[in-house]
Amino acid sequence: MYSPNEHTHTDPLAENNLQPFFVLHKASKSSESTAISPGRPTKRRLDSSPKVSLNNENVKMEAFQCVWSKIESKIKDVLRSINADVFDEIGQWVRESFNEICSCRGPVDPSKSSLPYPFVHNGGLVKKLFTGLVFTKNIETVDDILTFAELGLNLKSRGCYVANISSLDFSTKNGIGGSLRAFLRQLLMVDIEAADISLLASWYSDHGKYEKPVVVIIEDMERCSGALLSDFINMLSEWSVKIPIILIAGVATSADAPRNVLTARALQYLSTSIFSLKCPAEKLDTIIEAVLVKNCAGFSVGHKVATFLRNYFLRQDGTVTSFVRALKMAIIQQLSIEPLSFVLKLLVDEGDSKVNATSQT
Template identity: 60%
Template sequence: MEEEKMSMRMEAFEFVWSKIESTIKDVLREINTSVFSEIQSWVHQSFDMIRSLGTPDFPQATRSFPIITDANSKKLFTGLVLTKNMEFVDDLLTFEELGKHLKAQGCHVANLSSLDFTAKNGIGGCLRSLLRQFLMSTLDAADISILASWYGEQNYNNPVVVIVDDIERCCGSVLSDFILMLSEWVVKIPVILIMGVATTLDAPRNILPSNALQRLCPFDFTLGIPAERMDAVVEAVLVKPCSGFSIGHKVAVFMRNYFVSQDGTLTSFIRALKIACTQHFYMEPLSFILRDLVLEEDNWEFEIEQYGLSPEVTLKHAFNLPSYQRVKMTKVTSESLAHALSELKRLQNQWRAVVLCLYETGKGEKVRLLDLFCEANDLESYNRREFDACTKLEKDSVSSPSSRQGPGLIKGGVICEAVRLVRDLSTRQLGKLLKIWENLTVGIMEINGKVKELQSLLKAEDGKSSKKDLIVTPKRHASRIQLNIEDSKSLGDKAAKLLECMVRL
């Protein structure tokens, strides 16, 4: 019986983790889409320029030596992709996706790693890897003329792209020989080289000799910084309802610190998240419920007996979990547990909306979502705070003036910083932010209604200002500006008060 329960939990883990993993891949693919599109466009432009030099006829293309051309015809179009990652494991995922993207656009693509550029294997190691990927077969001979014959015989009219994920880990002399060789054959094999650099776009100058550098025709591309990618992953996996799995404050802080200590490597963060997920399903007896809860969504009904569990023991355990402490239940039954789960989902949706409102508020000032997630997840801190009249949104919460100091917020914290930023927004900026809040809080009437109320006040103030501006005289211009600033501050205070109220819901 115990083995059966563990098997159910492991099945649930596989289901949940597969959803998390696929979500992360989708997020990273979406982040890189714009850069990948730029690279794709550049690849095809480079290919057209190579072809403008002339296309060899079949006998020329299949000869086992390069075509003799001038120096300009030996230029190798090279894309330098700055990844800003200190650990190459993140780059591997990025360049793997880039390769797939270019293949989908008709390019022939080979992905090489620093392991292909070692002094031990020499240039033969790179060539064998290229031949294996392009010809789909293993050859003992390391001869680039084989690749030229393959391209010419098949009459491929598409670019050949070679991706090297991290040149700073390559043996410089081998990479140099590789570049010189490709440049000699570029007319027969229209190769476009893409090289990843982790630290600086000047990296090739630190690695390659001048004769290799002279053959390159470089173009620079930059991927999003690791912190931006992390924010996108945190939003999709931890804040939004991706899989039903969530983490508490202590685990979140540990993972954030681990991310920082590992120089911001997303791969390390994902690995830590998987460990936390595994631990949860291994230790928590009721974790297998999560699979059905995600699958059934709002139509889910909890039937303890179908899992072969004791109703008394299961219910007692469930209602001792921290997640259910906010949900007040008078009776401990299957029906009350199902109701508690429904209420928990409602509270989670409300919490997500507030976190995203805070994030949108501080995004322009580099407020990181991972820091915000950790602070918003600190239940002990919330319980220690003394709630004032703003523990719920009163009818006059927007129309009443607010104090400059937000009681109950952590001084110096990310949430406090977001509240401060709202107060300093111009009327125009505030209008844009309120529109974002309105969209984020759809379905949460208690918040959405107050956001719309504040939007109405903002429109009314704009209307008054417009009418007064029509009749203003030059002498009153300075005082008019001062009044506009005061109006803006007043609206900013009301927006800050609303944000404080959201946090305390």
């Protein structure tokens, strides 16, 4: 029988035998709210990061479009200014050539408008084709395409009928009919299957267009098929008075290029004048000065970077078009990695507001 006074003997060392223990506290409400339930998906604070990232990219893209449109517009203005003097000179020559054609042309007989070889007062000008050779100084034609497109617009603004014809239109695959159709489509503004220049003569006389010259622009004479281009010139010369056609052709190497391309018969019909454009390096220096060295749309580079870009241009194909394309890619890359690139749009908008306010006052 158990007695309270009876108990087992206790080891004296047991009282000093300490054991480790842990104290558990009750979780707070904030901790409880963040506790993870076994069957409940966790909510991450980074859920909104894709939206923020997407919005950030959109803002950067808006900044790029704003900045690049400003730079591209500036480049076009610079190139237009560079070519302005030469374009004025060409426009004056076209007007003088047209006046000379009109001075030797006899009375217009509508019944004979579709026949070549008109009668003229000065027989020496019969079958002569006034031709302007534009020395582009470019090895590649990519810049020439833009230059002659601008020249065509410039001449149209001066009251000329203009047709821009590519060297591809003078390929042996298309034949003389292909080049003539490309020429007629641009002037008559209709799809033509028949390659007949008398259609142009009828169109020119029926609409009373005797006060305006017809200008044919060939972007690169040296890339044309010599035989086809010679046939084309022979055909134009037969109508050079009844239809006051004036020819403008781009040459890259030298003013002697026609002798290397055309036949002797075609050469004898040309009354040639020579014009020279700025060389690509001069154009590039002007663009760098106006766009990169000076602050344009809040974007500028230092002298060393501008020098590097110019040297890169000279070592590559030497075209302004490739330089502008590389500059565009560089700006895209720069704005994509710069966190504060969106500020450029604000600077451009602020600058435009100041310009508008100044112009109104």
